[in-house]
Amino acid sequence: MTTQRTQPDLLYSEEEEALRAAVRDLLTDRCDAAGVIARTESDAPHDVALWKALATGMGLAGLLVPEALGGQGATHREVAVVLEELGRAVAPVPYLTSAVLATEALLACGTDDLLAELASGASIGALAVGLHTAPGAAFTTVRLENGTLHGELTGIADAAVADLLLVPADDGGLYAVTASAVTVTPQVALDLTRPLATVTLDGAPGRRLGAAEPAVRRALRAGAGLLASEQLGIAEGVLTETVRYLKERKQFNRPVGGFQALKHRLAQLWLEVVNLRAAARAAADALSTTQDADLAVAVAQAYAAPVAVHAAEEALQLHAGIGMTWEHPIHLSLKRAKADSIALGTAGAHRAALAELVDLQAP
Structure with a gap:
């Protein structure tokens, strides 16, 4: 017996168009080009107020998180609509890094409490893997010695604004590390609206969440x-x-x-x-x-x-x-x-x- 594959519907649904309109209205009001340019010239390129409006006010940080954990229980299609609008406005917010990369890693580990924090907008997460890394490529890990983490990771997007870092270690585990336990050094980046940084861990305590690879x-x-x-x-x-x-x-x-x-x-x-x-x-x-x-x-x-x-x-x-x-x-x-x-x-x-x-x- 063969299973028939359903053809994907690539058209936008009414709900997706309504979501687009809401996000575009917010960005029109809160993310003008002159303001973004001014932020790139400052020491605070991230627009934290805009992020709070998106994450907490509209609940968009938790689109991929199940409703039982305080998220929206939506799909990647809705996240894609949000990212289209953020890309159009070149919005300086950590949506891709927190609401997608960090959230997906936590979903793989089944870490409910941390997922709830990211979904609510109470915390910003960052996956401590170089932004240049392709899905099938090798990624850099840090050393686990005597229960603490040691090493340096480069090219970490939005690390400067993250509250929680998800760090892969050489024992095969993925560890949750608070931002206060690491040193974040800005790197020169072409895109000033998505800053990169070097994250240095020198005896940082971490909580093992699960296997890093998957x-x-x-x-x-x-x-x-x-x-x-x-x-x-x-x-x-x-x-x-x-x-x-x-x-x-x-x-x-x-x-x-x-x-x-x-x-x-x-x-x-x-x-x-x-x-x-x-x-x-x-x-x-x-x-x-x-x-x-x-x-x-x-x-x-x-x-x-x-x-x-x-x-x-x-x-x-x-x-x-x-x-x-x-x-x-x-x-x-x-x-x-x-x-x-x-x-x-x-x-x-x-x-x-x-x-x-x-x-x-x-x-």
Whole structure:
């Protein structure tokens, strides 16, 4: 007897569109581009007030957490919608790191009390694995000596604002460590809205949660799949803004957007964004149903990074001189797109994973 596979519905439901509208309204009111740029120039790039509004006010930090633990009991599809809007606004909040990566790792370990803390927004979590790490790649661990943790981990996203760090150790365990027990040193990062840091542990006490390998793998896979939705939001956002700008800007007494060469460039971008939407939606749906999730995530990430970067680069060029200024927000989108292109595995790494999944040998 063969089991028929159901076809995924990649269209947005009414509930998902309502969620999008609510998140976009909040970001319109609380996350203007000038404010984000000003934060990147300060010592506090994270918008903690905005995070509280998202996590506590709207309950979005607990979308993946069961209702019994104070979460929303939603699916990856709803999380994907949130990430689209956060990507569009380049919002400086630790949503991907806390509500996705840390939450998925805790779900794998079955740690109910810590999940409840993250779901309520009372704590911000961070998985202490370099943001560049692909789902199938090796990750750095720290030493467990005499019951305490020792070592250094680099490239940890949003560690500066985290209350709880999930640290893999060389005994194969994943440990919960409070931020006050470690030293967090900022690293220079291209994307100033998602800061990276080095985390140093020198005899830090930790609580063993479970096996690190399956927890980290699950977290990185979900993170990579949902990152495609953030990249979709970036691409859609810059395309929409560029079309609006070209309709308003005039040259030779005509709107620039009416020139055929620019129309062709915008049409090509639109096609790429539409294809990215399908890939990102497929990944989110697969993660929510666990049907061919590895394959869908690899496809989405193999395609997402080049499209997001291309869209942001085209947007900057088509805004001409004003696009090159620090005051214009296009550079925020471009830097986030470039940083995302190596986050959770490069497009090349995901293409290699895809080839292995479908048993396609290299020439």
